[in-house]
Amino acid sequence: MKVTKIFTFDSAHNLVNYNGKCEELHGHTYKLEVTVEGKPDEEGMVIDFVKLKEIVSEKVIKRLDHKYLNEVFEFNTTCENILLWMWNELKDVLTEDRYRLYKLKLWETSTSFAEITEEDL
Numbered sequence: 040m041k042v043t044k045i046f047t048f049d050s051a052h053n054l055v056n057y058n059g060k061c062e063e064l065h066g067h068t069y070k071l072e073v074t075v076e077g078k079p080d081e082e083g084m085v086i087d088f089v090k091l092k093e094i095v096s097e098k099v100i101k102r103l104d105h106k107y108l109n110e111v112f113e114f115n116t117t118c119e120n121i122l123l124w125m126w127n128e129l130k131d132v133l134t135e136d137r138y139r140l141y142k143l144k145l146w147e148t149s150t151s152f153a154e155i156t157e158e159d160l
């Protein structure tokens with residue numbers, strides 16, 4: 040079974056080596072969907088949503104919310120690069136005997152997103 044929790048955070052960035060409007064400083068309200076796959080335990084939970092929120096908030100959201108992403112990362116702050124960093128931050132802490140990180144989906148705008156699963160790596 041798969042369970043998903045959704046997070047939002049606000050960040051500023053600008054793309055480098057890019058010719059277009061996104062080379063200028065601008066901001067997004069990013070939306071992150073975190074999906075964990077596993078077997079429900081005796082209480083009927085794949086992973087407690089409260090625990091999932093604590094982990095993702097600590098490892099990812101607090102580090103990016105209200106930040107200028109170009110100062111946080113050395114890589115170009117595309118949706119794809121940020122998503123790959125998130126995957127690497129979360130994959131081990133969201134893997135236990137009974138469950139594992141299944142998918143991340145990062146919305147940069149309401150019409151643009153990137154998604155990743157183990158198969159993409």
Ligand SMILES: Nc1nc2c(c(=O)[nH]1)N=C([C@H](O)[C@H](O)COP(=O)(O)OP(=O)(O)OP(=O)(O)O)CN2
Nearest residue numbers: 054061065067116117118119120147148149150151
């Ligand atoms: N493959 C990628 N392409 C672009 C990225 C990216 O991360 N990966 N990022 C940008 C810019 O950051 C830009 O802010 C997003 O552009 P866009 O989706 O075009 O945003 P709009 O608000 O203009 O979207 P519309 O819904 O089409 O108005 C650019 N490209």
Ligand SMILES: [Zn+2]
Nearest residue numbers: 052061065067
């Ligand atoms: Zn942008």
